Amino acid sequence: MDIQLIQLIINGIAVGSIIALAAVGLTLTYGILRLSNFAHGDFLTLGAYLTFLVNGSDVNIWLSMILAAAGTVTAMLLTEILLWSRMRSIRAASTTLIIISIGLALFLRNGIIFIWGGKNQNYDLPVIPALEFGELRVPQNQLLVLGLAVLVIVALHYLLQNTKIGKAMRAVADDLDLARVSGINVDRVILWTWVIAGTLTSLGGSMYGLITAVRPNMGWFLILPLFASVIVGGIGNPYGAIIAALIIGICQEVSTPWLGSQYKQGVALFIMILVLLIRPKGLFKGTI
Numbered sequence: 001m002d003i004q005l006i007q008l009i010i011n012g013i014a015v016g017s018i019i020a021l022a023a024v025g026l027t028l029t030y031g032i033l034r035l036s037n038f039a040h041g042d043f044l045t046l047g048a049y050l051t052f053l054v055n056g057s058d059v060n061i062w063l064s065m066i067l068a069a070a071g072t073v074t075a076m077l078l079t080e081i082l083l084w085s086r087m088r089s090i091r092a093a094s095t096t097l098i099i100i101s102i103g104l105a106l107f108l109r110n111g112i113i114f115i116w117g118g119k120n121q122n123y124d125l126p127v128i129p130a131l132e133f134g135e136l137r138v139p140q141n142q143l144l145v146l147g148l149a150v151l152v153i154v155a156l157h158y159l160l161q162n163t164k165i166g167k168a169m170r171a172v173a174d175d176l177d178l179a180r181v182s183g184i185n186v187d188r189v190i191l192w193t194w195v196i197a198g199t200l201t202s203l204g205g206s207m208y209g210l211i212t213a214v215r216p217n218m219g220w221f222l223i224l225p226l227f228a229s230v231i232v233g234g235i236g237n238p239y240g241a242i243i244a245a246l247i248i249g250i251c252q253e254v255s256t257p258w259l260g261s262q263y264k265q266g267v268a269l270f271i272m273i274l275v276l277l278i279r280p281k282g283l284f285k286g287t288i
Contacts, residue, residue: 003135008253014142014211016249017149019222021204023229023241024156025197031173031236032193035084036094038101040201041219041226042108047072047202048209048218049112055123064123065206072205073198079104080194105220113216120213141210152203153242156196160238165192173236224265225252228272232282240284247271 026040050068055061083104087097130137160166165188171179172189180186208218225248232248233240248271252264259267275283 012250012253014145016246018204018208020242020245021200023226023245024238025200027230027241039105041223042105044201044205045219047205048214051206052214069199069202072202076194076198120215145207225268228268232275234282234284237284
């Protein structure tokens with residue numbers, strides 16, 4: 001196999017792992033809250049910038065990522081209190097929720113530009129040489145990203161399948177009203193949904209900053225691959241979102257020699273349209 005193709009596939013797996021983490025958070029918020037959150041990509045950006053902020057204070061990068069995740073979760077919970085809970089109480093239409101989420105995305109993005117400026121930023125990290133396997137060079141940060149993504153996904157699987165809150169989340173996703181009358185604390189499930197989504201999304205942003213620059217529009221450029229992963233994998237199915245994100249990440253990177261990097265989003269859109277033409281509900285059943 002051509003060395004360049006292998007290199008692009010490795011790059012695609014790293015990018016796909018990042019997309020997968022954020023896509024799981026996005027599919028959970030839709031599957032449980034029925035919210036198409038277009039601000040999700042900008043929360044990813046917020047996580048990357050909070051990591052940059054903490055890391056710039058001579059804090060270890062891994063601790064910086066944890067603290068950034070806590071900050072992103074706090075921001076998401078504030079939006080839940082100030083926006084989404086009120087919209088649910090008045091049974092706002094899905095169109096209204098989409099418009100509000102777009103407004104929230106613009107607010108977050110411009111707030112980031114106001115605080116940190118519009119130029120690219122980089123974490124304060126030592127230069128680590130890439131690992132060499134013959135002619136193939138693999139940046140160590142890409143391996144760290146992949147390893148961390150695998151650990152987070154395994155932890156998520158355990159939480160959803162083996163814990164009380166995970167089972168409650170699956171019940172609420174299937175039928176919220178039935179779950180409520182069955183005695184499940186729906187408000188607690190909603191709280192945990194935001195905590196999990198915020199943590200995964202922030203980690204995705206932090207890891208994206210490890211393999212590329214931190215910039216204000218990074219989440220905006222990822223929003224189409226994120227939604228494509230959610231739709232292709234089956235809306236509300238976190239495992240489907242992970243598989244779809246890896247497929248999209250690899251296809252985007254492999255396409256660059258022929259299409260150029262500027263058409264990466266178009267590749268994600270093409271894959272989404274192609275899958276929907278064959279399987280309108282996505283590759284997998286849309287359920288947690």
